[in-house]
Amino acid sequence: MRSAAVIGTGAIGTSIALALARHGVTVYLDDVNRTAARTAEAMGAGSLAAPDGPVDLAVLAVPPAHIGTVLARSQRAGLARAYTDVASVKAQPHDEIDRAGADPASYIGGHPMAGTERSGPLAGRADLFEGRPWVLTPSPCTGQETLNRALELASLCGGTPVVMDAAAHDRAVALVSHAPHLVSSLLAARLAGAGEESIRISGQGLRDVTRIAAGDPGLWNEILDANATAVADVLDAYAADLGRAIGALRALGGADAVRRRAAASTLDGLLRTGNEGRARVAHKSGTPLTDLTAVPVLVPDQPGALARLFTAVGEIGVNIEDVRIEHSMDCPRGLVELLVQQRSAPALSRLLDAGGWAVAENAVAEHAVMAAVG
Numbered sequence: 001m002r003s004a005a006v007i008g009t010g011a012i013g014t015s016i017a018l019a020l021a022r023h024g025v026t027v028y029l030d031d032v033n034r035t036a037a038r039t040a041e042a043m044g045a046g047s048l049a050a051p052d053g054p055v056d057l058a059v060l061a062v063p064p065a066h067i068g069t070v071l072a073r074s075q076r077a078g079l080a081r082a083y084t085d086v087a088s089v090k091a092q093p094h095d096e097i098d099r100a101g102a103d104p105a106s107y108i109g110g111h112p113m114a115g116t117e118r119s120g121p122l123a124g125r126a127d128l129f130e131g132r133p134w135v136l137t138p139s140p141c142t143g144q145e146t147l148n149r150a151l152e153l154a155s156l157c158g159g160t161p162v163v164m165d166a167a168a169h170d171r172a173v174a175l176v177s178h179a180p181h182l183v184s185s186l187l188a189a190r191l192a193g194a195g196e197e198s199i200r201i202s203g204q205g206l207r208d209v210t211r212i213a214a215g216d217p218g219l220w221n222e223i224l225d226a227n228a229t230a231v232a233d234v235l236d237a238y239a240a241d242l243g244r245a246i247g248a249l250r251a252l253g254g255a256d257a258v259r260r261r262a263a264a265s266t267l268d269g270l271l272r273t274g275n276e277g278r279a280r281v282a283h284k285s286g287t288p289l290t291d292l293t294a295v296p297v298l299v300p301d302q303p304g305a306l307a308r309l310f311t312a313v314g315e316i317g318v319n320i321e322d323v324r325i326e327h328s329m330d331c332p333r334g335l336v337e338l339l340v341q342q343r344s345a346p347a348l349s350r351l352l353d354a355g356g357w358a359v360a361e362n363a364v365a366e367h368a369v370m371a372a373v374g
């Protein structure tokens, strides 16, 4: 791919443009909001000039309800040889494209499964899609050249293409993205009017489950509107589980020993099924959580401490698959959990310990046992 246009230079459009520009693709930027477009340009994502002929691919990174009209307009102007979008829902844009009279052969639906709770170009990052699934939803009319361009886009951005039917995509994202987003918002909404004495003692777990509740309500209203029935189906299943959990908790709060035993077993079942579901969520694409081990290290709250830890791990030759940091502002130390491949953990905790790092209690001994039993 030599040239691309990115329409909509928000968080996702700017991330795509930055990734393409890094691979030497000439990127043309456009946005109804000139400040957003200028900011993306200043970040090195591309140029605001108009291309002097059709580009190889145009990426429509605008809100879902705008895809049909922006596509029809861009095709009329002869902007590109192929078009894709990034919207979080896929059936509605496919329908709107039909209604807007756009050419379906040069369009393929797309949805990179990575994002952030932040909007706007400044949330853009060239590596946002690295190792993440990138769903493509060709219609029966999509041409081979269009599919090839979208596959190339996903690969240039470091994503892993997954081809799906648009309706199947929408059911899947209702389960793994849209219903979880709404539940995160509901959890966070309980905190809006809570007393300061409760909020003060909240910890990392609550921050984890409410992070995505910070997302842009304007965008999420559109997403939920476009995928309402599939999201409601998932919420029905949550509601059934919630009903069972509430019934069990009421029984546990009562005095009837038989009902209490049944309730404890119901609750245990819900918690264990939760463990099972959590274990199925790949932590980093292709790496099931069960293949990773956390090496907990206590890090002083000092300038450069994290950089020194990461450098030390790099020098040991271990790849950090992910990292979690637990730290409260008034504490002189933070707990950094380095998620690494299980086979690397014993050597890593031993060598960090030897290097003077406070590898949290038990980790060195535990990993030594793991190494001994293979």
Ligand SMILES: NC(=O)C1=CN([C@@H]2O[C@H](COP(=O)(O)OP(=O)(O)OC[C@H]3O[C@@H](n4cnc5c(N)ncnc54)[C@H](O)[C@@H]3O)[C@@H](O)[C@H]2O)C=CC1
Residues within 6 Å of the ligand: 007, 008, 009, 010, 011, 012, 013, 030, 031, 032, 033, 036, 061, 062, 063, 064, 066, 070, 086, 087, 088, 089, 111, 112, 113, 114, 115, 116, 117, 118, 119, 120, 121, 216, 219, 223
């Ligand atoms: N936020 C996220 O984490 C993810 C979002 N998406 C999808 O990416 C798309 C963009 O989302 P974000 O980048 O987060 O939003 P954003 O709000 O950061 O950026 C959207 C940009 O589109 C521009 N825009 C709106 N209508 C336009 C039009 N008619 N022509 C040109 N520009 C227009 C806006 O001015 C804004 O700069 C949405 O379709 C969303 O569903 C996909 C994956 C993740």
Ligand SMILES: O=C(O)C(=O)Cc1ccc(O)cc1
Residues within 6 Å of the ligand: 087, 088, 112, 113, 114, 115, 116, 117, 177, 212
């Ligand atoms: O913030 C996160 O972790 C996300 O998963 C964001 C996200 C939001 C919308 C999408 O369509 C895809 C991904």
